[in-house]
Amino acid sequence: MSKAIQVAKAPQFPLPFSHAIRSGDFVYVSGQVGVDPSTREVVGETIEEQTKQCLRNIEIVLEAEGLTLDHVVKVNAFVRPDSFPGYNAAYRESxxxxxxxxxxxPCDLGAYLVEIDVVAYSKSTRGN
Structure with missing residues (x-):
């Protein structure tokens, strides 16, 4: 059985989606962008800034299920084509x-330079 996850601290958008879905031991986090959760304003003008904020937003959703980025087993990212070096640098830090x-x-997301969704496995972290 699957369970919808809505997180009050995560960015809220008037769109028909759940922040995540838990299905068994897996948590599927919907695509997040680099916005401040309380204002929905884009954070920063660089891919590094937006990637870090995007991943912070994912962490907020994962934390609601007692998980961290260490539980993430799969990442899907949509990145502005000229932004891959900066995206990779911020990704490596996180x-x-x-x-x-x-x-x-590679794709054009308008004001957003990146959108990321993840799959997390709750039973263990990568490397364990």
């Missing part, structure tokens, strides 16, 4: 090795 499996797709 995730410990062994890194999660990852797919990164």
């Amino acid at each position: 995730f410990k090795e062994p890194f999660p499996a990852r797919t990164s797709v």
Whole structure:
């Protein structure tokens, strides 16, 4: 059975989606962007700033289920095509090795330079 997860501290958008879905031992976090959770304003003008904020927003959702970025086993990212070096640098600061499996797709997201969704496994962390 699956359970919808809505997190009051995470960015709220008037769109039809759950912040995450728990299905068994897996938590599927919906795409997050680099906005301040309370204002929904874009944080920073660089890919590094937006990636870090995006991952903080993912952490907020994971924390509601007692998880951290260390539980993430899969990352899907949509990144402005000219932003991959900065995205990779911020990503490397946020995730410990062994890194999660990852797919990164170049695309134009307007004011957002990155959108990331993740899958987390609640029974163990990467490397355990």
